[in-house]
Amino acid sequence: MQRSTCAQCGSNLEPQNITHRQQWGDELYEFESVPALVCVRCGEVWLEAEVGQLIEKIIQQHPQPKKYHHVPVFSLAEFTL
Numbered sequence: 153m154q155r156s157t158c159a160q161c162g163s164n165l166e167p168q169n170i171t172h173r174q175q176w177g178d179e180l181y182e183f184e185s186v187p188a189l190v191c192v193r194c195g196e197v198w199l200e201a202e203v204g205q206l207i208e209k210i211i212q213q214h215p216q217p218k219k220y221h222h223v224p225v226f227s228l229a230e231f232t233l
């Protein structure tokens with residue numbers, strides 16, 4: 153069953169392929185070409201249950217990723233304005 157309106161604001165949802173980042177424990181995973189429904193007004197992103205299940209399956213099976221990002225991480229506690 154496909155959602156047709158945003159549960160946040162009630163506006164229409166538009167199908168889009170998005171880049172989705174998923175936090176999993178301490179790890180961050182990124183998924184490209186994720187079919188999603190995006191609210192035309194507030195931008196809230198909704199993933200179908202099957203898409204969420206597929207993402208979970210990919211994380212658990214951990215196949216070879218297409219590519220890696222190298223992400224610099226800073227702690228603001230170590231810097232001042």
Ligand SMILES: [Zn+2]
Pocket residue numbers: 158159160161162163191192193194195196
């Ligand atoms: Zn909305």
